[in-house]
Every structure is written in structure tokens, then in C-alpha cells.
Amino acid sequence: MSAAFPSCEKATLPLIILPFNKSTYYIIFLQQHRQSTVKILPTFKYCRTQRIIVILHKKFKKLKKHSMKRAIICVIALSAISVMAAAKDEDSSKARNSSFTIEGYGETGVMKTSEGYNAVSPHVLAGAEYIWKYGWSAFGEVEYADAADITQLFAQKTFTEWAAVRFGKMTVPVGISNLLDNPMDHFSVSLPLGETDILPENCNLTGISFLGSHKMCNYEAQILLANDSLALAMRIENSPADNLSIDASGYYDGKFIVSSNLRFSSDAVIARAVATYSQRANAVHCGAEAGYDLFHGLPKANSRLFAFVRYDFSNHKENCHSAKIGINYLPLEQIVIKAEYERNILRNSSDNNLAIGVGISLP
Template sequence: MKRFIIAFSVIMACQTVDAQTAKDSIKETEEFSHLTVGGYGEAVFSRNYFSDHVSRYSQPELHKDDPSHGRFDIPHAVVYLGYDFGQGWSFGTEIEFEHGGNGLAYEKEDEEGGEWEQEVEKGGEVELEQFWIQKSFARWANIRAGHIVVPVGLNNAHHEPTNFFTVYRPEGENTIMPSTWHQTGVSFWGRYKDFRYEAQLLAGLNADGFTNTGWIHKGHMSPLEFDVANKYGVALRLDNYSIRGLRIGLSGYYGESIGNSYPRNANGVDAEYKGQVLVGALDFTYKGHNWIVRGQADYGYLGDADQLKYLSNRVNKKSPYHHSAFVSKNAYAYGLEAGYDIFSQIRKLRQQEKKLYLFGRYEQYNPYASATKGVTYDYTAVKRMAVGVNYYPLHSVVIKAEYSKRFLKSQFNNEPSLNIGVAYEGFFL
């Protein structure tokens, strides 16, 4: 039978760790099938035992006794389709519904001093997160062109809900980098022996979207009908599987961000500075002896950070871009989580392939790690812990529950919460 590969980069960078944990981001099969259909989704309930007032950080003493607040949410509901045309040509797409869909809604923008803004959405977005055509020459050589996932960091490379213990995606990387990071470009990727590698050429990030509380998180978004490509970026990833049960990954990104906007200003700060973005990330996943352990460390640098305040689109209050005063030169995020399958010690449940992971997670992150022109935002420095359970009644379905707490600097109020969710991930056809 002809072997072929249909790859979805939504699950693309997760590779087979060992024979017992063989679900990964590249679907390989001995059976010939033209059409592949899959997806994943999450439904979540949260109760946050802290204030949601816009001034909870600027006036923390006024909000330390504010009531808790709760919410139901559909963070992600995703459908992906693939088709094999034959002779090495294949197609993949992913449609994602975030937080319930698309419509018209109002949002309260903390970064705009608590202003109410009307958004073309209804609690969320509908996005074409992937749309690509691929030519596979061999297992070690594949070229993909279109809208693709950028696998920088653990969260972007492994963002399906069965690839992290917490109810929501790990908070640190999700704060400082786009998540899921997807852009239009060209990718070369493949596997050779114990290595998987990928190199991408992309449209650059847009410095107009950088913020003090999210660093480059919104830099890949475009309010236009196209992605501006005045500047370009390069993303690289390398994963190694030499040790049974262990995957170790290195990834990074480099590109310019100032001037990658529309309309392009030929004068002033927009033309004079480059705004280089450099991100480096190390991550790993270990699965063995009934344990799953994951960890990551990310560090980012932004050149000319002190000039972003003066970009023409950020100065213009009518533009669709962010107008926050300053953005940090540096940002970081690191985290570690570990879970043990306690059902592995109960013979009947082990034979039924049910799993119950008792887990703990600790992370620390700061999107504003260096003061710009002496301006500080101390509430951006966060330490977070979470403990909870993941119950798998079936391989593709997980029920999650966790208690988590953000620890902020002493002048602010800590932020505990309780989260419960149910999620799935799998291929239907």
C-alpha cells in the first residue's frame, strides 16, 4: 500500500514519543484515504475569586474585597479537513471558532482605560487558522505554502487540549506570544532518523499590535483583508526523539516589525527604526512509567521598543491598532507541569485504558520584563500555580478540574480561581 502523509500543523509539531503514546501532530497511515476529517474542542466553567474591575491594578486597595465572578466559555471549537490528491500533493485546512463564534458585541478594553468598544464579534472570532497546499517528496522533504501554524514554543507546537493538563492553555506562553500563532508563508519540514525539523518564511509581525500586557501576542493579527508583508520573519524548529519517551525541542523566530503596517509611512519613526523581534524557546515532553512531564522556557527581545509609542498608527486614535504607551524590550515565560496516572495502579481500570492524572503546574512570566523609558507596570510579573486532575474515560476525551492561583507583587491582590472543563481531540474520518 502506498504510504502517504497528511499533516495538520494544528497538531503538526507534536511527534510520536513512543509506541504507547503514539498520537502526535503528524498523521501517518498505511491505509489509502483521500479525505481526512478531525477536530478538537473545549467547554469550560470558571469561578474567579478576585475582582474583574478595570482599575484592580491601579487601585488594588479598593478592590481587594470585590465579589468573585464566574463564566462559561467555549475557548476553542475546531474542525480540520485534509485531502490527498495523490503523487505527493495534499491539502489541509482548519476552521476555528473561538469563544462562541462571530457577531456584534461590546468589549471593555483594559488597555484603553476601561473604554467600551464595539467589536465585530460575539464573544469570539471565527478564523481560518490554516489553509495550505503541500508537496511531499519524501519523509524528510515536504514543502507547504499557505496559512500555517508557527511552531515556536511548546504551546504553539502542542496546543490541542489533550497536550496540556490545565483547563486553559498554559498561561505564560499564551500571554507573551501569539496563540495559536498562525501566519501566511512557506514551510519546509521533514523527519530524518530521530529528528524532526522545520523552517518557515513568513510575513513579519506588526509592531502596531504589540502591548505592555501582551508583548507580541497580537502582533500577527491584521484588521485588514490581507496580511501586510513589508517586512518578513523566519521561524525554525528542531525536535529530537533519541531517548525513548522523551521529546526535546528548540525553536525560534526572527523578523522586523516596525513599518510592517498599512499604509506604510515613508517618514518618521516608521521609516527610521526596524523593531527586530527575536524569540528563543526550549521545551520538552516526557511520557513513561505512568508519568507525563512537560516544560518550557521562552525569552524574547524587541529592538527599538522605546520608539513604538510614536508610530503613526499608534498615535492616531482612530486607527484600529493599539495605543498603549510603552512596550517592553524583553519578555519571558517558563513553566513545568507533571502528572501521574493513578489508575495505572488499579488493574481493572488499567485494562479498560481509563486514566486519571493527578497533576501540578508552576509557571512564571512577564510580558513587561524591562522598563521602557523608566515606566514600569509591576502587575505584569506573575507567578502561577495549579493543581488538579485529568480524567480520560476514553483516549480522545478528557475531563479536567483545577484550582489555580496567580501570585502578584505584594502591592496587588493575588488571583485564585477554580476551573472545570471537558475537551476532545481526534480524527473522525
């Protein structure tokens, strides 16, 4: 009979016959070409390793001692060949998997305050990543707000999933504003000032980073150059469920900043919360937002409409409570149109703001 090996390779004539016990012998074939067949007698049984097919047969005579020695030598040689071939295939696969990707986003808007209409400064970011063989990759990012700036430019070597090293200019992984500044990652027209005011003045520094992931955890530790001195930063993220993420981060340059945030997302609900403390600014910021997709469950609803609420507290300059209510409409996955009403309550005054904005994210 003929037995097909759908994902294995063509076998040559038997190279080795080895006794397994008194009634069972190994016949070993070296694989050469993919998606072919090999003739096997009806009484044969076979198993497959990475590059060697082993066939068990019960009707061979016992081999002589000198044949056994030659067979053992052949087995060792074949094992070495198979390991080298597998390594070569893995390297070739890595080379074939080289890729180049482009990403970015842009957002802008208009806000009405008690002083009149003000434009929300356009914010555009574009990045590119190139991945090539042997675990090497490079990433560059340019940001435009008031002026153009290279915010990230680094090379990375990935050894395993849990161990990688990165060196160059990179984002300090502290606070939710640094990590989730894409317009798709927050409901507000603009990021809350409470947190951005107390984060480091420059959130993109040059240094070396050690990062990786293990099971449900992602982690990163950085040694950075900040104002002619060394700074340390770290972040640990835990995802106990696919739709839930909790992380803690810290930064130290003589004074420290600590932050923690939580993110939850499902088909209909998205919720985020953050708490940040800065010793340098001697200030705290806390914020939370939650949105519900009003189109969830509707037949043929290809777009999404989130109604959301948000609350922020900050004591950077004075105690400020801010409450927002609004909508996010996503006609496409990469486009969001935002509208919100905001009320800020200060110690001796309050103000009301209206804002609309649009954001685009690629890919």
C-alpha cells in the same frame, strides 16, 4: 518438485539461460501473476529480485557465443522492463493510498475567581487533510474562539521522508502553546497566559515552509509574510527515545522570539516543560507540569485519572508566580474532564481560582 512463492508471481517458461561458472548456470523467469507456483527440479536453487526469479542449476551445457550475445541483450531488456514495471506498481500503490481524514477538538469550562463565576470561552477547531498520489496533500483548518477564522490552508509536496515543501497559510511553530493546544496535550483547563501573551499576535501566517525528518529529528524552516514584511521561523525537534522529545524554535521579524520545550510520557507519567523569551515584549515565560495516572496498574482499568501539579512564571506585565494542582479524568481516550485549583502570586497581591472544564478530541 513444486516450490511455492507466497508473495511473488507466476513464472513463464525459461527465457534466458546464462553461464555463471563452469558448473552453474542462470535460468531467468519473468514474473507475471501473483501467488502461483513454478516447477523446479530438485537440483535447482533460486533467488528472487523485485520482479525476476533467478534459478541456479548445475546441469546445463555451455551456450554458444551468439546465444550468449542474445542472452545478454535479453537480460538488459528484461532489466529495463522490470524497473519500469516496479515504478508503475509504485505509482499505482501511491494512487491506491489516497486518503481523506478529519480531525478536531473542542473545549470549554467554568472558572470561579474572587469576582465570581466566569465562563471559559469555548474553543473549537476542525481540520481536514486529503492525501493523493505522487506525494501531494492539502490541509485546511477552521478555528472558533470569539469568532470563526481559517487558521491553516496549505498544500504540501513530499519528496522523501526528509524533504517536503509546504505553501499557504500555516501555524508558526514557536512555543508549546502553538503546537500543543489540543486539550489532551495539557493538563490545565486553559492554556497558560504567560506564553500566549508574548508570542506573535498572529500565530498563523502565509508563506512557504521546508520540513522533514531524519532518524530522530524533525525540522521545519518557514519564510512568512508578517505585517508587509518578511519573517523567519524555524523548529528542530529531537526524540532520543520513544517517550522523550526535546525541541528548540525561533521566530524573527526584526525582533526575535526563542523557545524550547521538553515532553516526556510513559504508561503512568506525563511531564512537560517550556521556556520562552520575547525580545519584542522583553518578557520571559517558564512553565512545567507533571501528572501521574492513579489508575495505572489496576486490573481492567479502561479509563485514566491523572493527578497533576503545574508551575508558571511570567514577567510580561509584572512578576507573576502561578501554581496549580488538579486532576484530569479520561473515561475514554478522546474525552477529558478537568478540575483544578490555582493560586497566583503577584508583587502586591494574590488570588485563588477554581476551574472545571471538558475537552473532546477527534480522532
